[in-house]
Amino acid sequence: MxxxxxxxxxxxxxxxxxxxxxxxxxxxxxxxxxxxxxxxxxxxxxxxxxxxxxxxxxxxxxxxxxxxxxxxxxxxxxxxxxxxxxxxxxQGPPPIFDPHGSPPRKTKMLDTLMQDIRFSIRGFRHAPAFMALAVMIVALGIGATTTVFSVVQGVLLRPLPYADSSDLVYLGTSWGDAVPTYTSRPDFIDWKERLTTVESLGAATLQTIVLAGDGDPQRVMVSPVSRDFLSALGVAPALGRAFVPGEFETGQNDVALVSHGFWMRYWGGDPDVLGQALRPEAGPDARESYRIVGVMPAGFQAPEVLGLAETEVWVPLPMDEGAYATSRTSRNLRVVGRLASGITVDAARQEVAALQAAMIEEYPDSYAWRDSTVGIAIASLHEQTVGESGPALWTVFAATGLLLLIACANVANLLLARATQRNREIALRAALGAGRGRIVTQLLTESALLALTGGVVGMLFAFVGVRAFVAFSPVDFPRLATVQVDVGALSFAFALSLLTGLVFGYAPAMLGSRGALISTLKEGGNQVGFGRSSAFFRSSLAAAQIALALVLLVGAGLLVNSYARLLAVDPGFEADGLLLMEVDLGDPYPEGEQRAAFFAALLGHIESIPGVESASMVEYLLQDFAMWAPNVILEGADEETPPSFPAHVVGPAFIETMGMRLLRGRDFSTQDAGGAPPVVIVSESLARTLWSESDPVGQRMRISQSADAPWLTVVGVAADIRRGRVVYDPQPELFVPYMQFPYFDWTQVLIRGEVGAGAIRGSAGGSPAALAGPLSQALLEVDPKLPFDGVITMKERIASGLESSRASTFLALSFAVLSMVLAAGGIYGTMMYAVGQRTREIGIRVALGATSSSVVRLVVRQSMVIVGAGIIVGLVGALLLAGLLETAVFGISPTDPLTYLAVAAILGLVALVAAYLPARRASRVDPLTALRAD
Amino acid sequence: MQSSETTQPDSHLPLKPAVFLVLLALAEEEQHGYALASSVRDLSGGKLKLATGPLYRHLQRLLDDGLVEESDRRPAADQDDRRRRYYRLTELGRDVVAAEAVRMADLVEVSRSLELLGAQGKTR
Structure with a gap:
């Protein structure tokens, strides 16, 4: 079958x-x-x-x-x-006095609670709009707080994933501050010997190797580690064994530990991996092979603050190998250690200070730096990992707490408004024998239920919020990969909901139940004992919210405006249609001529790809500092200290490929190669600096002070470009041909072209993926052993430089929008309350002939007084605080009047809508009902 | 045994709207639970959607009161599913649903005589 x-x-x-x-x-x-x-x-x-x-x-x-x-x-x-x-x-009907006959107290309490809950749900059903608004306000508050709490918890509170991680410290050379950085081998050995407060000091460094995977070569991060590095982190291989002491000797160190992920990827989790060989195709001191002796536990990751998070292979680091073994200024070791038992970081810091003094005295030359010396710093690994994000996150957390308080105030306001509408019902219940306690309990149950519903919706918001937070944060924000809404965060949200329910429910419950005491039924209407002063307080609160929302909106508006300007900055070259492909040659090309030949061949292959218009290269363009800034000596000038300018080593057709403007002369060509006369292109501002008005083309310069340095002839002048972060002004700089100065073994190949239907041009529409295939093929044809590291569009690269601006813009905008929604809720609640209070008055007005539009106008006018006051205070506050944004905005004044006006208009409009709803309700007051009610 | 009181159709009136619709649906034909829910929805013009839980609570009540009984009818062998039971009206059930219908018809008559039905939608 x-x-x-x-x-x-x-x-x-x-x-x-x-x-x-x-x-x-x-x-x-x-x-x-x-x-x-x-x-x-x-x-x-x-x-x-x-x-x-x-x-x-x-x-x-x-x-x-x-x-x-x-x-x-x-x-x-x-x-x-x-x-x-x-x-x-x-026995039938209960006796009048029977201590044992009544149901147990606990059951009675539960029963009362259930009754209250049923009653509340019924009440909410009759006021769905009220319910939805209140729940939404609570949900926003709880959602925002839980989101930030999740981040705070994941980044700041959760210990690092190592055994007894609070004892872990980062130790290193410091440069004028107390921040540890990398260290040299002789220093590491000395420190390890001398320090007693820190134990099991271990060091690691980082290399990349290339492995032949299934067909395509892959780049893999390898970390040579000293004997105690992994044990200091408290981690041991899950499979196989750790390194043994003999394996840290030069010649014996051909063993390796691999990460769990690497093991799964390359061996599919096969336990036979032990004893297998790992054969790098390329890499520093590429050996014949490493023998795999162990697999690290799943989830193990070397500390990210050491820049080792992506390490997948660990090998022994012999301390006596190569030039590094003796140089105290070759600092490339990341050193971690464990505090001896009972020792605090501060206690260890004292010993480190003494060590620093001793080292400076013994090795004054190695420790000299500028006019001073370098130091030795120690810090908790956790603290160092979290870095500056700590204070920032706590600030954001505090701000969210404030938002939550505002949300509470708003819901309290809404509940008060509702209480005025319900006081007859409450009075009736009191008349029927409900005690004040009973009524308070009922009202508190209502608010708790409201808060919990809001809390549940808020938790859903938090899931979205955390994702958004992670997506909008800069890549280098610490520990974000593991941030999530977990059980802890959910419990936090739950507790917070209950608490907020009590906070915003307490005052309305007390005031509302007071209505039961004075016999409202008899005296009629709406005199639930809220005085003039409390009305003023509520109006002030609503106005304050408007003011706060306006300040935040102005800040967000300025940042959004500034971010848009950042994106729109003309960098001086055509970023559209430009692709970047990083190529790292490494060891196999020790000689400059080999490198030049390689790139000449590669560029040739790439230019033959259909759709590619031109291809060139540059060592690294989009960063804030120059890799190379030679001294520039002009012909005929005789300066003691010639000025230095950033220089870039670029390929043929660089100006054309970048889409820069050539002001004079010519671009580089393939003719500008090794044997040809050396040439240089200068930027517009360098030309102005060096030759002011005269024509630079044909001028000659040297870019080295040595006597036999060649003279370079200026062949062209290019318009300035903004490189690095676009906020920086263009710098005077110069360009020389790679084929004549093949200094770098890694560089970026620039590709301009149009493949298929706009595959490159306009990164929004096309995808660079279309070219990735042919490009990796071109690389394979020139050198089959080099890994293809992918391509990225120039637009993406520029945008990634704006990440921190994007993150702060996103955060500010979220807060601003949240606070605006809350402020609108505040206005709504306040006006709702006011209308409830004035039902009778409005009824009389209507009875005396007021039209419904005049009633709407009456209420809206009252609300606009509050909104107007809030906006004025907010504008003044924003102007006073504008200075804080001076450095954060680009291309726009922090007092930009247009932004202020636009934001005030938006907020005013939103507030108007929020006030209109209660106003419309007021206009529908039936004079008969309103008057009869009393 | 049912007391004489509960065998009187009138003692079950008035019926809850949902119960009335369940009985009407069963008056049409024997049905199993899920089909019953769909029939109720259709009979009510889509207004009453009985969730599974309430449906079975009503059924339990009707079975206890003897208005409904399990049918021995089975679907064709290849579609048979032992979990599925069919329900039908008892004699009493049929009487009750008829009595309710008469009661409602009387009410409609009264409403009509008060000229309420012509004024629908303008009541407030």
Whole structure:
């Protein structure tokens, strides 16, 4: 018999959903379950199938209906149980005094609670708009706070993933501050010997090797480590063994540990990996091969602050090898250690200070730096990892807390407004015998329920929020990879919801229940004892929110404006249609001529790819400092200290490929090669600096002070470009041909072209992926052993330089929008309350002939006084604080009037809408009802 | 045994709207639970969507009161699913649904005589 092919869709979802349903059904009375048994599941399953056929919305609706039904069953069951308890009482009607006959106190309390909850739900159903608004405000507050809490927890509070990680310290050379950096080998050996407060000092460095994977060569990060490095981190291989002491000797060190991920990727998790060989195709001191002796545990990652997070292979680091072994100024070791037991970082710092003094005295030359000396710094590894993000995150956390408080105030306001509308109901209940405590409990139950609902929605917001936070943060923000909304964050949100429920529920409950004391029923209407001063307080609160929202909006508006300007800055070259491909030659090309020949061949191959217009190269362009800044000596000039200018080593057709403007002379060509006369192109501003008005083309310069340095002839002048972060002004700089100065073994190949339908041009539409294939093929043809590291568009590269601006813009905008929504809620609540208070007055006005539009105008006018005051205060505040943004904005004044006006207009409009709703409600007041009510 | 009181159709009136619709649906034909829910929805013009839980709570009540009983009808062998049970009206059930219908018809008559039905939608 042939089996039917299973429908993946239904066979997937059903069993699980039915299981969930079965769990929910536990709420049902046992008789129903035993009586109908599986049939119920079958029927539910059928409904689910039908809903699934119709779409997701129907499935969601089905679950919603089911859940609310179960909730109702639970609530109704409680009271049934209770009444049946009463009915089962031993002897008929309860005696008047019977200490044992009444139901247990606990049951009674629970019963009351259930009753309160039922009652609250019924109340909310009658006021869906109120409920939705209040829940949304709470949800925004809780969502924002939980988001930031998740980040704070993941980045700041969670210990580093190493055993006893609080004892771990980072030790290193410091340059004028207390921040440890890399260290030399002789220093490391001395420190290790002398320090007693820090134990198991270990060091590591970093290399890349190239491995022949399945076909394509792959670049892999390798970390040579000293004997104690891994044990200091408290980690041991999960499979195989650690290095043994003999393996740290030169010649014995051909062993390797690999990461779990690497093991899975290359060996598919095969335990036979032990003893296998790892053969690098290229890399520094490429050996015949490494023998794999162990696999590190899954999830192990070397500390990211040491720049080792991506390491996948660890090899022993012999201390006596090469030039590094003796030079105290070749600082490339990252040193970690463990505090001796009972020692604090501060105690260790004292010993380190003494060590520093001793080292400076013994090795004054190696420790000299500028006019002073370098130092030795020690810091907790955690602190150092978190770095400056710590204070920043706490600030953001505090700001979110403030937002939450505002949210609480708003919901309290809304609840007050509701209490005024309900005071007759409350008074009625009081008249029927409910004590004040009972009424307060009921009101608090309502607010707790509201808060919890808001909390649940807020948790959903937090999931989205954390994702957005991670996506918008700079890549170098520490520890973001592991940030998530976890059980801790959810518990936090839950506790926070309960707390906020009490905070915003307390005042309305107390004031609301006071209405029960004075007999409102008799005296009528709306005199629930809120005085003039509390009305003023509420208005001030609403105005303050508007002011705060305006300040934040102005800040966000300026940042958005500035970010847009950053993106729109003309860098002086055509970034559209430009691709970057990084090439790292490494060891196999020790000689300049080899490198020049390699790149000449590579550029030739690339230019023959269909769709490529031109190709060139530059060692590194888009960074804030120059890799190379030679002294420039002009012909005929005789300066003691010739000025130095940043220089770039570029390929043929550089100006054309970059899309720069050539002001005079010519671009480089393939003719400007090794044997040809040396040439140079200068930037517009360098030309102005060196020759002011006269024509630079044909002038000669040397870029080295040595007597036999060649003379370079200026062949062209290029318009200035902004490189590095576009906020910096163009610098005077010069360009020389790589074929004549093949100094760098890694460089970026620039490719300009149009492949297919705009594959490169306009990175928004096309994708660089279209060219990735042909480019990697070109690289393979020139050297099959070099790995292809992918391509990136120039636009992406420029944008990645703007990450921190983008992050702060995003954060400011989120806060501003949140605060605006909250402020709108504040206005809404305040006006709702005011309208509730003035129902009678409005009724009289209407009775005396006021039209509904005049009532709307009346209410809106009152709200606009509050909004106007808020906006004025906010504008003044924003102007006062504008100085803070001076350095954060680009191309726009922090007091830009247009931004201020636009933002005030937007906020005013939003507030107007928020005020209009209560106003419309007021206009519908029926004079008869309003008057009869009293 | 049912007491004489509950065998009187009138003692079950008035019916909850949902229960009335369930009985009407069963008056049409014997049905199993899920089909019943769909019939109720159709009969109510899509207004009443009974979730599985409430449906079975009503059924339990109706079975206890003797208005509905399990049917011995089974679907064709190849579609048979032992979990699925069919329900039908009892004699009493049929009487009750008829009595309710009469009661409602009377109410409609009264409404009509008060000229309420012509003024629908303008009541407020």
């Amino acid at each position: 042939r089996t039917e092919p299973a429908e993946p869709d239904s066979s997937f979802r059903r069993p699980r959903s039915v299981r969930i349903y079965r769990l929910l059904l536990r709420a049902y009375p046992v008789e129903i379950r035993t009586r109908f048994g599986l049939e119920i599941y079958e029927a539910f399953d059928d409904s689910l199938e039908e809903a699934t056929g119709k779409g997701r919305l129907d499935v969601a609706r089905l679950w919603l209906v089911t859940l609310s039904d179960v909730a109702q069953v639970i609530l109704s069951r409680r009271s049934t149980i209770h009444s049946s308890l009463g009915a089962r009482g031993p």
